[in-house]
Amino acid sequence: MSGSIQDTFFEECEDLLEAMDEGLTAIEGGEHDQEVVNAIFRAVHSIKGGAGAFGLDELVGFAHKFETVFDELRSGKLEFDAALIQLLLRSSDHLADLVATARDGGTTDEAHHDVLIEALAKYIPEEEEDLTFEPMGLGGAMAPMPLIEDTTERAYEIRFQPLKDMYGTGNEPFFLFQALSELGELSVRLNESELPGFDAFDADESYLAWDLTLVSNEPRSAIEAVFEFVEGLCELTIESEADEAEDTDALAALNAAFGTDPDASGDAAPAAPFEEPAPAPEAVVSAPVEEKASPPKAETAKAGPKPTLRVDLERVDRLINAVGELIINHSMLAQQIANLDAGDVREVETELEGFKNLARDIQEGVMSIRAQPVKPLFQRMARIVREASSATGKTAKLVTEGEATEVDKTVIERLSDPLTHILRNAVDHGIEKPEDRAAAGKSNAGEIRLTASHRSGSVCIEIRDDGAGVNRPRVKQIAIDKGLIPENAELTDNEIDNLLFLPGFSTAKEISNLSGRGVGMDVVKNAVTGLGGRINISSTPGKGSTFTIILPLTLAVMDGMVVSVADQTMVVPITSIVETMRGSDEMINNLGADGTLLSIRGNFVPICDVADALGLRQHYDQPPGVYLLVETETGQRSALAVDDIYDQRQVVIKSLDGVCGNIPGVAAATILGDGKIAMILDPESILAASPSAAGFDTDRRISNAIAS
Amino acid sequence: MKTKVLAIDDSRTIRNLLAAALEEAGFEYHCAVDGRDGVDMYGDVAPDVVITDINMPNLDGFGVIEELRGTDINSKVPILVLTTESAPELKARARAAGATGWITKPFDDQSLIFALKRVTGAAA
Incomplete structure (x- = not known):
C-alpha cells in the first residue's frame, strides 16, 4: 500500500470524524433527522472501509460495532434516548482516538475500549451481529486462488447452464470461460439440445448450456470463485475424479448461502437469447477480448458537487512569502520614485497606487486560502467539555457561536491548546457542582459559550461560563501567599482577575486530575501573545467569567x-x-x-x-x-x-x-x-x-x- | 484501447485505492464522488464497467444500478458493487437491481482485477 494513499485516508478520516461529530451534536440537540443519522452512518462506514484496506483491525472492529448501532437507528429498530446518545458521543471520541492511534502509534485505553464495545453490543440484536463482513465462504472474492490446497492436476467436468435471470445482470458466459481458461486447459462445448424449434422459441428464455472440461492443478474452490457472481443464476455442476463426493455438499452450501434453490427455478426451459455472444463451440477459449467501440469521452474525473482543490500547505506559504516580497517591493518602488528628480511623476504614482491595490487584493486572496473556519476546532472543544464534566462530576454544556468565522490555519492550530486549557479550567473552577448551582438558583447544567467573531481586523474568541466567577479574595490571598504581589497591594477587581495569568499561579486547593497539571493560565497567555494576540478576563461573582482572546487575522x-x-x-x-x-x-x-x-x-x-x-x-x-x-x-x-x-x-x-x-x-x-x-x-x-x-x-x- | 472503469464511491481513500490498483493494472480510471455524480458522468465517460459503492449520499448504490439499468440509460455494461457488507441479502438486493457482481471491501488488487476479469474479460 502506498504511504500517500494511507495519508489521504487519515486526512479523510479527519473530515469524516468532523462530519460525525457535527451529526452527533445535532442529535444531542434533539435533531433526530433521518438524514443526520444517515450521514453519521456513512461517515463511520467510510472510516471502517478505509481502515479495512490498511488492515487497521482494531479500528475496523470498533467502527463496525458503532456503525451497526447506527444501522439499527436508521432502520428505526432502535430509538434515541439520553443514555444512548451519551454512549454514542463517547464512542465517537473513542473512534477519533483509534484513528489517532492508528496514525501516530501509541495505545488506546483497552479497558475503555472493551467497555464501549460491550455497551454498544447491548444495542445490537443477536442476529444482526452476524452481519459482519468476514470473507465469504465458498470461493469468496477474498480468496480467489488459495494455493495451499491439493495441487495435483486433474480434469474437471463442468456443466454450466445459465438461468434467464443471469442475462439481466450483465454476466457473460464468454468472460467466465475466459477466466476459467487461465486456470488450465479449457475446452468448451455448446449444448443446444434444449433449444426448441423455431415456433416454440421465446426470446426471453435461456436455452443454452455449456459443457466444459478444464484440466488444471487448481483446487475446485478456484473454479467456484470464477462462478461466484452467477451463483444462483445458473445451474452449475463441477465434477472431478478426485472430489466427486464433495460436489453435492459444496453446491448445496452454495445455494444455501445465496438462498437460491436451483431446483426451484430449474424448470425454466433453457434457451438462448439473441444477443447471447455465443463462443465458438468446441473451441479452446483464448481469443483476445474485443474492445468495445466507445464514443470519445470527456476528460477524466469530473468534479463533485462543490469542487475543491487540496494543495500542499508549503505551496501556499511560498505564495504568501512571495506576496510579502511583492508588498515590500512596492514600497521600495514608491520610495525610489519619490526620490527621483523627474518632474511630474503623478501618472506613475497613479499606476503605482493601482499596483498597491492589486498587491493587497492578491495578498487578501492568498490569505483567504490559509483561512479556515473555526468550526472543527470548536467541535473538538465539545469533547473537552464533555470529558472535563464527567471527570469532575459536573454537568456542563458547550454552546458555540460564530463557527463560520475564518482564521488563519496556524492560528487555529495553535489555539487548540490554550482553548482546551481555558475550557477545562472553566469546568473545573468556574462551573459549580450541580447542588451548588441549584442552591444558587441556577439550572443544574452549566453552560459554556464559545464565540468567535471578527472585530475590525482582528478575530475575537470569547469563552463565557455561567459559573461562580473568580473568587477574588482567595485569588488575592494566593497571590500574596506565593509572593506574587506585595501584601499591601491595592488592586482593582479587574487586576485581581488578571492575576490568574501570572506564572506559577494555580487556584486549585489540591491538584485536580483535570486542569491542575502544574500548567497555569500563564501558559495560555504566552500561547496567545505568541500569536500576536491578547487575552483578558472579566468576571462577575456568582454570574460567571469571560475570557476574551483578540487575535490578528493573519500572522504574515x-x-x-x-x-x-x-x-x-x-x-x-x-x-x-x-x-x-x-x-x-x-x-x-x-x-x-x-x-x-x-x-x-x-x-x-x-x-x-x-x-x-x-x-x-x-x-x-x-x-x-x-x-x-x-x-x-x-x-x-x-x-x-x-x-x-x-x-x-x-x-x-x-x-x-x-x-x-x-x-x-x-x-x-x-x-x-x-x-x-x-x-x-x-x-x-x-x-x-x-x-x-x-x-x-x-x-x-x-x-x-x-x-x- | 484500455478498458474504461467508472468508480463511484464517496470515500476518497477508496477512490485512491481503486485508482492506484486499476491504473497499475492498465485500466482507464474515472471516478465519481457520489451516486448522483456517477449517474451524471456515465454518459460522458461511457465506461466498459462500473464499480459502485452502496452507502453514498445523493443516491445510493442501489439507486445507481436502478438508474443505469433503467429505461432512460438502459446500460448493459457490467456493474460491480463495492461494499463492506457481504451479507447475502445485500448481494441479493444488488443483484435484483441488476448488479453483475461484487467486490468485498477491504479488497486486494488481485481480487479486484479478478472480479473485473470475470465480468469484462479484460485484465486491463
Missing part, C-alpha cells in the same frame, strides 16, 4: 504605524493604538522623580518613552513630539512617546525566531520601502520594561514583584 502581514524613535525607524501595530496626538508642554505633568503623566481631556495617563525603554537614549532633553495612546489588555491606558510618525502602512512580518533571542519590547521585524529593516514593537512588553510607566501599571508592578 499587519497594518503598522511607522514611527521614528531616537533616529531609528520602527513599526507599532495599529491594532494596539487607540489614538495618536501631538504633545504640548501644558499636557505634560511631572510626577515624582522621573514619572511623567500626559493629560488628555482631563484624564492622566502615564507616559512611556520608547527610546528610553529600549535603552536607545538615557534621558531626553526635549519631550518627544508624538504620543501614541495604547491600551493594555487590562484596560490600562498608557502613552508611548515617540519622536515622529512617518506613515501608516501594511508591513510584512518577518519573524526574529532563530535570528536572535527574545528582545524585550520587540515583537518581530519588517523590511521597509528603502530596504532597511525596522523593528516591530510590542507595546505591552515595552510598557512592562519601562520604569516610568511602572508606577501605574499593575502588570509591571507585578512582574517587578516576581523578579525581586
Whole structure:
C-alpha cells in the first residue's frame, strides 16, 4: 500500500470524524433527522472501509460495532434516548482516538475500549451481529486462488447452464470461460439440445448450456470463485475424479448461502437469447477480448458537487512569502520614485497606487486560502467539555457561536491548546457542582459559550461560563501567599482577575486530575501573545467569567504605524493604538522623580518613552513630539512617546525566531520601502520594561514583584 | 484501447485505492464522488464497467444500478458493487437491481482485477 494513499485516508478520516461529530451534536440537540443519522452512518462506514484496506483491525472492529448501532437507528429498530446518545458521543471520541492511534502509534485505553464495545453490543440484536463482513465462504472474492490446497492436476467436468435471470445482470458466459481458461486447459462445448424449434422459441428464455472440461492443478474452490457472481443464476455442476463426493455438499452450501434453490427455478426451459455472444463451440477459449467501440469521452474525473482543490500547505506559504516580497517591493518602488528628480511623476504614482491595490487584493486572496473556519476546532472543544464534566462530576454544556468565522490555519492550530486549557479550567473552577448551582438558583447544567467573531481586523474568541466567577479574595490571598504581589497591594477587581495569568499561579486547593497539571493560565497567555494576540478576563461573582482572546487575522502581514524613535525607524501595530496626538508642554505633568503623566481631556495617563525603554537614549532633553495612546489588555491606558510618525502602512512580518533571542519590547521585524529593516514593537512588553510607566501599571508592578 | 472503469464511491481513500490498483493494472480510471455524480458522468465517460459503492449520499448504490439499468440509460455494461457488507441479502438486493457482481471491501488488487476479469474479460 502506498504511504500517500494511507495519508489521504487519515486526512479523510479527519473530515469524516468532523462530519460525525457535527451529526452527533445535532442529535444531542434533539435533531433526530433521518438524514443526520444517515450521514453519521456513512461517515463511520467510510472510516471502517478505509481502515479495512490498511488492515487497521482494531479500528475496523470498533467502527463496525458503532456503525451497526447506527444501522439499527436508521432502520428505526432502535430509538434515541439520553443514555444512548451519551454512549454514542463517547464512542465517537473513542473512534477519533483509534484513528489517532492508528496514525501516530501509541495505545488506546483497552479497558475503555472493551467497555464501549460491550455497551454498544447491548444495542445490537443477536442476529444482526452476524452481519459482519468476514470473507465469504465458498470461493469468496477474498480468496480467489488459495494455493495451499491439493495441487495435483486433474480434469474437471463442468456443466454450466445459465438461468434467464443471469442475462439481466450483465454476466457473460464468454468472460467466465475466459477466466476459467487461465486456470488450465479449457475446452468448451455448446449444448443446444434444449433449444426448441423455431415456433416454440421465446426470446426471453435461456436455452443454452455449456459443457466444459478444464484440466488444471487448481483446487475446485478456484473454479467456484470464477462462478461466484452467477451463483444462483445458473445451474452449475463441477465434477472431478478426485472430489466427486464433495460436489453435492459444496453446491448445496452454495445455494444455501445465496438462498437460491436451483431446483426451484430449474424448470425454466433453457434457451438462448439473441444477443447471447455465443463462443465458438468446441473451441479452446483464448481469443483476445474485443474492445468495445466507445464514443470519445470527456476528460477524466469530473468534479463533485462543490469542487475543491487540496494543495500542499508549503505551496501556499511560498505564495504568501512571495506576496510579502511583492508588498515590500512596492514600497521600495514608491520610495525610489519619490526620490527621483523627474518632474511630474503623478501618472506613475497613479499606476503605482493601482499596483498597491492589486498587491493587497492578491495578498487578501492568498490569505483567504490559509483561512479556515473555526468550526472543527470548536467541535473538538465539545469533547473537552464533555470529558472535563464527567471527570469532575459536573454537568456542563458547550454552546458555540460564530463557527463560520475564518482564521488563519496556524492560528487555529495553535489555539487548540490554550482553548482546551481555558475550557477545562472553566469546568473545573468556574462551573459549580450541580447542588451548588441549584442552591444558587441556577439550572443544574452549566453552560459554556464559545464565540468567535471578527472585530475590525482582528478575530475575537470569547469563552463565557455561567459559573461562580473568580473568587477574588482567595485569588488575592494566593497571590500574596506565593509572593506574587506585595501584601499591601491595592488592586482593582479587574487586576485581581488578571492575576490568574501570572506564572506559577494555580487556584486549585489540591491538584485536580483535570486542569491542575502544574500548567497555569500563564501558559495560555504566552500561547496567545505568541500569536500576536491578547487575552483578558472579566468576571462577575456568582454570574460567571469571560475570557476574551483578540487575535490578528493573519500572522504574515499587519497594518503598522511607522514611527521614528531616537533616529531609528520602527513599526507599532495599529491594532494596539487607540489614538495618536501631538504633545504640548501644558499636557505634560511631572510626577515624582522621573514619572511623567500626559493629560488628555482631563484624564492622566502615564507616559512611556520608547527610546528610553529600549535603552536607545538615557534621558531626553526635549519631550518627544508624538504620543501614541495604547491600551493594555487590562484596560490600562498608557502613552508611548515617540519622536515622529512617518506613515501608516501594511508591513510584512518577518519573524526574529532563530535570528536572535527574545528582545524585550520587540515583537518581530519588517523590511521597509528603502530596504532597511525596522523593528516591530510590542507595546505591552515595552510598557512592562519601562520604569516610568511602572508606577501605574499593575502588570509591571507585578512582574517587578516576581523578579525581586 | 484500455478498458474504461467508472468508480463511484464517496470515500476518497477508496477512490485512491481503486485508482492506484486499476491504473497499475492498465485500466482507464474515472471516478465519481457520489451516486448522483456517477449517474451524471456515465454518459460522458461511457465506461466498459462500473464499480459502485452502496452507502453514498445523493443516491445510493442501489439507486445507481436502478438508474443505469433503467429505461432512460438502459446500460448493459457490467456493474460491480463495492461494499463492506457481504451479507447475502445485500448481494441479493444488488443483484435484483441488476448488479453483475461484487467486490468485498477491504479488497486486494488481485481480487479486484479478478472480479473485473470475470465480468469484462479484460485484465486491463
